[in-house]
Amino acid sequence: MSAPATPATGEPRREQLLNAADRVVQREGPGASMNAIAAEAGITKPILYRHFGDRNGLIRALTERHTSGLLTAVRAALAEPLERRDLVERVLDTYLAGIEARPQVYRLLTHPEAGDPTGAGNALAPALRQIAEEITRAVQAQVDLGADSPLISETWGRAITGMVLAAGDWWLDQRPCPRARMVQALADLLWGRLAAAAELPQAITPPPPAAPPAVGSSEHEPDSPLV
Amino acid sequence: MSAPATPATGEPRREQLLNAADRVVQREGPGASMNAIAAEAGITKPILYRHFGDRNGLIRALTERHTSGLLTAVRAALAEPLERRDLVERVLDTYLAGIEARPQVYRLLTHPEAGDPTGAGNALAPALRQIAEEITRAVQAQVDLGADSPLISETWGRAITGMVLAAGDWWLDQRPCPRARMVQALADLLWGRLAAAAELPQAITPPPPAAPPAVGSSEHEPDSPLV
């Protein structure tokens, strides 16, 4: 067992390592240790570090591999020549189908964590950021928003991405309904159904377990923890 | 330096420790080490563990302290007797004002991480989950959505929370516009402006740096990484 050399397959080493890492992450979720991944690949740690630099590099490579498919799919959906509502539904369905296909790995999209105290402001993982940019571009190219178009487009790009991310995450976890229903509910929200729906008869109901109405202190006192 | 005992202030010990932890997190971001926090408090690790059990306990306590303000503020905003559109704007503004007031700490809301490979499905931090539940309740109580009301309400609760989270995060990081504009843009999105806006004249433009159109492979092959 001292010199395995080329293991018969022409597959580049890096791909084999990523496959092993993939298996481990699939099994143990992100947070899998480098040792575990190395063991799965039948090797030891330093080789992983030679190929990927550090743990973040490995995770990043893994994420990119898994995201590229979703990203191009969403991109393609965004470019389809459909009526606007149909297009929105198409994109929503594409995204949900994508995360549905690989629920475990999907975590990498949303939780790159890897404990880096360096990262500044990106709550949205890079993969999501790319999707947000695609949506921004599509909105700006296809919708007339007047003078503020750049600002509004980008806001909406982020907002829609975050919306679908959160809703998709919940849906994937609970599976409260088939995919098509989810698509409808989200498209309806984007379509202003919140504005259009009728008011319910009963007046505003006070929140059930609400704290003593310190509502008056809604102004930001400089000392309170938040707001 | 062997026996400090009560340091003059009647403040319970736990609060002092949380204050110290707060300072460190403020300075170093989450991911601050327990040693650092203990040092800031002028003590050593075991005391922290006695008070908070483990690191997650500390972070949780810290987060709760900072979130309770925001949560009650949002709850109060949701209960105000306003016209629907005004109410939505009010809630959006309340949230954005809240995270604006404490940008550093706001990370705790969105990144509790703390490297727990245990957590199953909660992409939304508990604090956000609570906000989502409040919105769900409010929607269900005030809007007539027909038979599917429970499902749609909860979907929208998650969706809106995620939307505001992502948009707010971006806004906080880039500050592309004053808060009021942001509120308008988000309320407009929720109000169906995406559906109502006019089509732009030019047809669908292909994405600029798109990959070689492997678009045909949009069906889910069982072997491809995602979608």
Add this chain to the structure above:
DNA sequence: ACAGGGGTGTTACCTTCGGTAACACCTGGC
């Protein structure tokens, strides 16, 4: 033929970090 480079692999080690004994001290109440 032979030197050398590039790729693959190893063992052994370091540091940092979360977490845990085991022990010491002070204070107040019975």
Add this chain to the structure above:
DNA sequence: GCCAGGTGTTACCGAAGGTAACACCCCTGT
């Protein structure tokens, strides 16, 4: 006087990321 409870310490453990330093193989150029 003594015990209980809170505060504090030093010293340690195990797991994890990360890094030398070294060994082996094979292919290629001179």
